[in-house]
Amino acid sequence: MQMRKIFLVLVLTVVALVGSGVRAEDAEKPWSVDLNVAFMSDYMFRGQNLYDGASIQPYIGAGYDTGYGTIGAYNWSHISADGSANVEEFFEMDWGLTYELALDPVTVTVGNLWYTYPNDNDDIEDTTESFISLALDDSSYNDFYTINPKFTASKDWDVFDYYYYELNFSHTYEGGVLGDGVSMTPYVTFGFTSDGEKVYEDDGLVQVSEGISVTMPLGNMTVSPSINYTHKVDDLTVDQFWFGVTLGYSL
Structure with missing residues (x-):
């Protein structure tokens, strides 16, 4: 528990220091760094409430x-x-490596994720997952109302040995009555699985989530409150209203 508190203090300190510093130069650069911290009402993941x-x-x-x-x-x-009272606290630290290639109007991303649980007992096992996602920028041919479709296929190679598929649609409103630098993004996500008997009751559609987030500038940082709702489709997913706020900074 002490290590968790130290880690949290370090992260928040870095975000605060960076956010109060000088704005990065506007010149084009090949690298980028993103820092953020989210404060959420629940830890929701693929239709399941992993921490209530x-x-x-x-x-x-x-x-x-x-x-x-x-x-x-x-x-x-x-x-x-x-x-x-009936939920045990735990600490999760995930690592990811990705490669992204823009092939207008489609962006292809592949990657590998490592889910780890340091300082927790053997009841929670580390696992590994690979994924590929295809994101379509439909603004190139749709001038009326973009929905930014994105499809992601993931495969757990280790503990759960299952496939998870996600289809996401979203639309971002910017400026206007919202104000300069403010954007609002409603979304809906459909989650499907196959070979998922270690995680879900049935294969097929297992969860539907929708929500809305608003991103506002705060000095050199951004503040993004969100509200979300997950619908129980599978017996092992939940009906859950959840919300939070994210503080972010990009170099």
Whole structure:
């Protein structure tokens, strides 16, 4: 628990210091760094509530544009905060490597993820997952109402040995009555699985989630509150209203 608190303090300190610093130069650069921390009411993942209580989720990611695609790496964590009496706290730290290639109007991303649970007992096992995603920029041919379709296929190669597929649609409103620099994005996500008997009751559609987020500038940082709802489709998913706010900074 002490290590978790130290880790959290370090992450928040970095975000605060960077956010209060000088804005990065506007010149084109091949690299990027993103820092953010989310404070969520629950830890929701693919239709399941993995932690029924407040979840603190720091993230740091970096990317480098090689001219032939962007190579990226990131670290994401879940830190259990206040939860219900029947839920055991745990600490999760995930690592990811990605490669992204823009083939207008489609962006292809492939990657590998490592889900790890340091300092927790053997009841939670580390696992590994690979994925590919296809994101379509439909603004190139749709002037009326873009829905930015994105399809992701993931395969757990280790503990759960299952496939998970996700289809996401979203639309971003910017400026206007929202104000300068403010954007609002409603979304809907459909989650499917196959060979998922270790995670879900049945194969096929297992969850539907929808929500809306608003991103606002705060000095050199951004603040993004969100509200979301997940619909129970499978017996092992849940009906859940969840919400949170994310503080972010990009170099």
